[in-house]
Amino acid sequence: xxxxxxxxxxxxxxxxxxxxxxxxxxxxxxxxxxxxxxxxxxxxxxxxxxxxxxxxxxxxxxxxxxxxxxxxxxxxxxxxxxxxxxxxxxxxxxxxxxxxxxxxxxxxxxxxxxxxxxxxxxxxxxxxxxxxxxxxxxxxxxxxxxxxxxxxxxxxxxxxxxxxxxxxxxxxxxxxxxxxxxxxxxxxxxxxxxxxxxxxxxxxxxxxxxxxxxxxxxxxxxxxxxxxxxxxxxxxxxxxxxxxxxxxxxxxxxxxxxxxxxxxxxxxxxxxxxxxxxxxxxxxxxxxxxxxxxxxxx
Amino acid sequence: xxxxxxxxxxxxxxxxxxxxxxxxxxxxxxxxxxxxxxxxxxxxxxxxxxxxxxxxxxxxxxxxxxxxxxxxxxxxxxxxxxxxxxxxxxxxxxxxxxxxxxxxxxxxxxxxxxxxxxxxxxxxxxxxxxxxxxxxxxxxxxxxxxxxxxxxxxxxxxxxxxxxxxxxxxxxxxxxxxxxxxxxxxxxxxxxxxxxxxxxxxxxxxxxxxxxxxxxxxxxxxxxxxxxxxxx
Numbered sequence: 001x002x003x004x005x006x007x008x009x010x011x012x013x014x015x016x017x018x019x020x021x022x023x024x025x026x027x028x029x030x031x032x033x034x035x036x037x038x039x040x041x042x043x044x045x046x047x048x049x050x051x052x053x054x055x056x057x058x059x060x061x062x063x064x065x066x067x068x069x070x071x072x073x074x075x076x077x078x079x080x081x082x083x084x085x086x087x088x089x090x091x092x093x094x095x096x097x098x099x100x101x102x103x104x105x106x107x108x109x110x111x112x113x114x115x116x117x118x119x120x121x122x123x124x125x126x127x128x129x130x131x132x133x134x135x136x137x138x139x140x141x142x143x144x145x146x147x148x149x150x151x152x153x154x155x156x157x158x159x160x161x162x163x164x165x166x167x168x169x170x171x172x173x174x175x176x177x178x179x180x181x182x183x184x185x186x187x188x189x190x191x192x193x194x195x196x197x198x199x200x201x202x203x204x205x206x207x208x209x210x211x212x213x214x215x216x217x218x219x220x221x222x223x224x225x226x227x228x229x230x231x232x233x234x235x236x237x238x239x240x241x242x243x244x245x246x247x248x249x250x251x252x253x254x255x256x257x258x259x260x261x262x263x264x265x266x267x268x269x270x271x272x273x274x275x276x277x278x279x280x281x282x283x284x285x286x287x288x289x290x291x292x293x294x295x296x297x298x
Numbered sequence: 299x300x301x302x303x304x305x306x307x308x309x310x311x312x313x314x315x316x317x318x319x320x321x322x323x324x325x326x327x328x329x330x331x332x333x334x335x336x337x338x339x340x341x342x343x344x345x346x347x348x349x350x351x352x353x354x355x356x357x358x359x360x361x362x363x364x365x366x367x368x369x370x371x372x373x374x375x376x377x378x379x380x381x382x383x384x385x386x387x388x389x390x391x392x393x394x395x396x397x398x399x400x401x402x403x404x405x406x407x408x409x410x411x412x413x414x415x416x417x418x419x420x421x422x423x424x425x426x427x428x429x430x431x432x433x434x435x436x437x438x439x440x441x442x443x444x445x446x447x448x449x450x451x452x453x454x455x456x457x458x459x460x461x462x463x464x465x466x467x468x469x470x471x472x473x474x475x476x477x478x479x480x481x482x483x484x485x486x487x488x489x490x491x492x493x494x495x496x497x498x499x500x501x502x503x504x505x506x507x508x509x510x511x512x513x514x515x516x517x518x519x520x521x522x523x524x525x526x527x528x529x530x
Contacts (some may be wrong), residue, residue: 203402206364207463208392209419210385297364 025189026225029182029276030232036175037264037272038237043167044268045261050160057153059138061122064148071146072120078144079124084137089123096121119148179279182229186222186283187290193218194291206297218288219281226280230273238263313373314340314471314502315361320370322356322526330356332526334370338504340470343497345513346506348523354506355399357523358473361504362394363387374471392420395464397474401456403448409435409459410444416467434466438492454485461492465501472496474505478512486512 061079063072072090079088091099096118101110126137134152142150194201201214241263252259264272315338322331330353338344346354359365360372363379372380379390404412413434417427435441438458443451448459457477464472474493478486490512497503497518507513513520522529 199402200404200406203404204415204419205388206362206391206396206398206402207416207419208388208390208394210388213388213419 022225025185026228026232029185029226029229029280030236032178032181032185033229033233033272033276034236034240036171036178037233038240039167039171039174040268041237041241041261041264043164043171046160046164046167048262050164057126057134059124059126059134059141060151060153061124061141061144061147062149062151063120063122064146065119067120067146075122075144075146079122079141082137084126084133086125086127088125091121091123093118093120179275182226182276182279183283183286186225186280187287189225190218190222190284190287191291193221194287194295198295201292201295202297205295211292214292215285215288219284222284222287223277223281226283227273227277229280230276233276234264234269234272312340313337314342314375315504316371316373317357317360318371318373320360320367320372322353322360322365323368330526331360331367334523334526334528336521336528338502340502341497341500343493343503343518344505345518345520346504346523347508347510347513347520348506350508352523353526354508354523355475356526358396358475358504358506361471361473362396363390388419392416392467393469393471395467395469395472397457397460397464397472397477399475399479401460403456403459403463405447405449407447408444409440409446409448409451412448412459413462413466416463420467422467430466430468434462437465437495438462454481454488457481457485457489458492461489465496469501471502472504474503476506476508478507478509483511 061075063075076088076090079085093116097110097116100118124141126134138150138152141147204214241261245260248260315336317334317336320331320334321329323329334353334357346357348354356365360367361374361379363372363382367380370380371378374390375393377390382390404415410431413431414427417430422430432441432444435444438461440451440455440458440462443455448456451459461474461477464474472493477493478489481489486509493503493505
């Protein structure tokens, strides 16, 4: 194997000899790949949010401010008779205020209020159901007496979910187009490499080199260039996320929240690297198949 | 391949190269070879002479399957190379050492690496190929220049480098196209002496030349081409 390795190292060294154009090629590939991959990361993060909320759809029933304890009991009974409802939880207005103080980070503001502006509320946990069914239930509950407002808490999650579907399609289209661009870049680079090494290819054929032997270093070159492009894309995404998270920490602190963007997972990172390597290899293969046969010794 | 062709080569001596009524016409309509029939035995040294354009290069190219005949058969080591599949070509050429009129050296690497190329192609192991490359360079007297760039070599040295590359994987047939073409007489005789030493170890040689002076002291067979036809 040593000789094969030796041969390939020699050829690859000559191919990578033009450092600047090589670096630019890798940079172009990296940037092209980082666009869809970066969007994918943001989508994954948004998806995480959606999963967190839409997993337990709830309906908040806010009672009117003049509701008495008797009204609350009556409403509770009515709710418990509904077959679509699993259980209900009563949140007295005082408790709601406490919760708001804790979770929103606005305790200073709330502390300054002279009276509790919040109404009593029920949190209704419906049985697992479709989005439309939940919507219908919400309308029904809103008509109950002494109910000021019924709000489907996960409604925004469903809307976001739909938006994410759109985003995913966008990423898919972008990824397909830019993958094609990566193949095209490699195709062209290899075409130039073949042209500059035309003499060597011709002589090698005359001396008895098989097509596989001549093809091999070009395929390696394409794969390595693709892989380096993939690594560049990974670095671009990781550094960008780090910068974004740095800003988010400040923002999240203001809202007393722990939110941060998650980086690419190990599996996704490996997929990115493998995919970019494969695309580089594919571009090289197409180029070699197209151009090598045109070089015949005369 | 019909049996008749497979056994065609067996005569009194084993024919290494055998051309049978070969015609070669180039796409432009130029008739390079007309009805050429010849036989070269194993271990024989043969000169091919003729004016420029007589078809010497074409004949060598047919043997190396760089060109294919329009008519007739070209047998090398009992193999009809005119009908070889492209994927079989490399294995034919590994058994041939070809010395090109224009050298075809690679100027992006050292003398030593030029000689290494055929060994890398054939897949020799690292140690063995280094040994062989040194031996081949020593044989043509270029061992001291192994680290030089080919561009720094004189015409005669470049020619000898081309020979070293052709013999490094020890082919049984050596084809040389005008090996002394641009060299003065002294260099030309040096080159011829190298060829004679290959002849002595049993290599089959076919050497084309328009320079009759290098033939004078030789008892080797001479084939003369004139306007694509073999003179008898």
